[in-house]
Amino acid sequence: MSTTEPKLGAEAAGAAVDIAAPVTSVASKSPMQLAMGRLRKDKLTLISLAFVVFFILAALTAPLAVHVFNIIDPLKTNQDALDSFGRPNAAWGGISWSHPLGLEPSVGRDTLSRVWYGLTFSLLIALSATIIAMVLGVVLGIVSGAAGGWVDAIIGRIIDLTLAFPQTLMLLALSTTGLIMVRTYLHTPAGNVTAAVYVVIVLGAFGWTSIARIVRGQVLSLREREFVHAAQMMGASRTRIYFREILPNLWAPILVSFTLMMPAFVSAEAALSFLGVGIAAPTPTLGNILTDSVRYADIVATYFFVPAIVIAAIVVSFNLLGDGLRDALDPKSDR
Template identity: 80%
Template structure:
């Protein structure tokens, strides 16, 4: 007669034999930290690793452009060559003037090398996005920690500041305060007039309006974290609030901060491009991906290569950073669904 409950030799069946798994008795048990587990999940995500490779590639492009320009002279984003244009000031030859000397063609109207301008423009665009992200992250993390840990009227005031910041239309504020804001930046920071002042102004305004999202994320994490044992232990030992906020709580927030950082960078790259189209920020002839794309819009029909090169570069940077941020979020939060 069959044994419906899995008895073997007068006893219960071995769970390992019924499940198909085997375990060697006395085998070593390897424990892994949460960081090691997250890295294991991250390395198994092929899409995230490909995105990370592209991010590294774009960062290397940004770092090597000044070296290639000032040291080796491989590229010159400011050199104009009218001989490369036809009588209509359009690139001579097919595909926007692509040749062995100009791999991505030349710029209509000025005859400047497109590869040089896009390569060097990547440096300025990523530098502006990185600076604005750092400003936004510092403001958001500090205010988020203080709001969540202090609570009470402090939390209420910071919450109203967040609501007030979100109520202002960022783009309209940038346009309306552009001239006045640049004068204030030049006077208070003693920056030279021109593109330096414009870049600093864009960084300050993007950071000042972009900190609210990370502040809300950090506040939500701190609200639950402030009830943990290590926080109560630090309070009982007489630790100051500054130490509790930034020596006890802050190190445990690196996961959401890292994810938000990778998602905020591409948002500011797109914002720089949009502001360049509105003539706010670094202007020509100094190249950024934003003003190169803005200049190419008028030649989208007659010289489509010049239009698609900066557009594809911006799209590739934004997609790579976004996919990397999504992969980090999934790796650091195994309970979330992709």
């Protein structure tokens, strides 16, 4: 008994020490910190983000490179670098140190300069149309989901009616009338400015339905939350409830929808340029460059593949970034 008592005493003392030791605190993390942690672990999303940032910086610096520093000139012709048939003298479509991406056949304009400068116009058109579509979709989605009743029914029928119209066909059919109306009521100069404004308005006016349905579904859940009922009991106006209480809780689906809508409008601008609606040459956009390159696809393949690869890279980068943001903000969603 005497030999075991000291051991028991030592064990009891050790247990007392352990109990008395302070417990290490665990720092809590906000939903944003958790999302950023998941985002940093997603290598594919980080690579996509790097490509998106690169394209945005290229679009922002192109006007400076053209008009301020005179590094590139998308309108300069290089006839001396073409043969008698209008084909570039150098191999691979005229690729050289002076023209890293080759030359445009028949005209001789530098492909790198035109793609770089055209990136600005394409992303500007896509961004403007996305902002219009997002504003319309978010506002109507919040009002529809929060108000309910006949308001929800009317907005729902408007969405169905908008989806029933074939967007591309309507844009082509109304192009002449639409261009005249834009030039008359918005006092835009005739030419590419009017065409760009027309494309932006049509893309934005027909592209808001998807985000409206997403926002409406989220609002149907949010309007039953305690903070909304508390605001109603305190006498808050509907405008405050819609845009001060509900809207801040919708930033995650809005951000994801924005990153997915941008590349869709970049592709739409290219398709519309191919159909003859939009900014016309020689002012470059990715769409009209790709349209012009189709004529030379069998002669100078590089001139066709350069804008096609750039458009594909933009679309894939934005889509993968949107998927990554959705996974980071909502870990329960399937990729």
